[in-house]
Amino acid sequence: MPDESQHQPATRAITSGRAHSGRSLAPALWSSSVWESESMADARKRATGIRSGEFYSRYSNPTVRSFEDAIAELEGAEASLAFASGMGAISSVVLALCSKGDHIVAQRNLYAATLAFLQGPCARFGIDVTFVDGTQPGAFAAAVQPGRTMMVLAETPSNPCLQLVDLDEIGALRGPFTVVDSTFATPLGQQPLAHGVHLSLHSATKGIAGHNDATLGVVSGEKDLIDAVWAYSVLHGATPSPHDALNALRGIRTMAVRTSHQAASAQFLAESLQQHPAVKAVHYPGLHTHPQHDLAKRQMRHFGTVFAVELAGGLTAVEQLLARVQLLHVATSLGGPETLVCHPATTTHASLTPEEAAAQGVTPGLLRISVGLEDPSDLWADLQAALAP
């Protein structure tokens, strides 16, 4: 067998995650929730071992394992662990590693459900969170309380305004567990673990599965740490469905061509919209005008498939565009084949207070666009027609 780690990421997306499918080139679906044991001793070994497999699906499932192996390969990780959703991954990782009295440093610009989890359940369980501006150099380090801060949590690029966090800075922190939500980049767009970060996390519902047909999360890192999260996860129970893992594994096979087409289209649309008189600002790490464009070039292999656009006409202009688009779909997810447009202030980020929304840049005129696989000239024509006076 050739050494797979020598191959380029696009090749590894094809070669990885095949151990549990026999000679079948397509991934095998193991829908079983339970396996029989050979003996009492064998049952005991499987019940008490760490991810020993072929026991009970909440502990491990071969199709899910194939998906996890493929992600570990792409993240450059020793191990990965999948969950029933991105939020399943985030909540399980936090509750696996943090206890009452512990402290977390998190950036202010987060996916709103992550923010709500940190502000609600975490506060209720006595886990204290300090929020910082993740774009400011040194902000995370300054907020770490030695001996008390158990976790530093970052999201880059952030949802919905595409702000970046310097992965080298997070990776250099000593003491707390460092966790990066890398959903907007996909494992092909950046590698937080290569920067020294402990855990890289994704909503695989998005660009990894890539077809709007799976709800899944995944976290990757060193085996001992993933095993510790696994030991908690079997109690938490945010267990992924093997059907979703199968769809995501199929998505991984085409992720390189999908994301490079989508990122190129996103760049084209972001540049075109920037010139449009109805547009106040476009947020995309690939634009020279993005305040962290140099950082993006340093730490990202592609600039992502999502951008945000602020319309000069505010909410009225947003309502007009959402009513007029024909090809773009008004929907909240991202990373799939269809181009989606959403209004964060009333959907993904509707739970923010007015102050939080202002701090995050979630204005009434802001739209988030997830670029799909359509021809970019058709998308541009649709947007131009929707933006016409």
Ligand SMILES: Cc1ncc(COP(=O)(O)O)c(C=O)c1O
């Ligand atoms: C950056 C980010 N992290 C996590 C999540 C949560 O993922 P899921 O919807 O799969 O729970 C999302 C969802 O939009 C997201 O955008």
